[in-house]
Amino acid sequence: MQTFTYTIRDKEGVHARPAGIVVAEARKYASTATITSKGRTTDLKKIFGVMGLCIKFGEEITINVTGPDEEIAAEAIQKVFALNL
Numbered sequence: 651m652q653t654f655t656y657t658i659r660d661k662e663g664v665h666a667r668p669a670g671i672v673v674a675e676a677r678k679y680a681s682t683a684t685i686t687s688k689g690r691t692t693d694l695k696k697i698f699g700v701m702g703l704c705i706k707f708g709e710e711i712t713i714n715v716t717g718p719d720e721e722i723a724a725e726a727i728q729k730v731f732a733l734n735l
Contacts, residue, residue: 652715652724657708660735664705668734673697675730681717683727694727 658664676683676694683694687709692699694713705711713731715724 652720653712654724654728655710655712656731657710658705658735661707663707664735669697669700671734672730673700675727679719679723681715681720681723683715683723686712
């Protein structure tokens with residue numbers, strides 16, 4: 651399992667455009683990816699789940715990636731967060 655934390659830097663939090671970009675990146679990989687915020691966890695490959703977490707500016711999230719391509723997937727997802735959120 652690959653795990654990383656990230657603090658949201660976008661003043662608008664996790665809104666539709668960047669959430670869609672992150673979800674699209676996660677869907678490229680066979681591994682399972684989850685996002686956790688404020689004690690709630692959802693599938694990172696499902697836009698409504700990600701948006702339902704209502705993640706705000708300054709909040710810390712945790713991403714877990716498990717599966718056959720977890721190292722590559724985690725690295726790519728982390729880059730997308732850094733570029734978009």
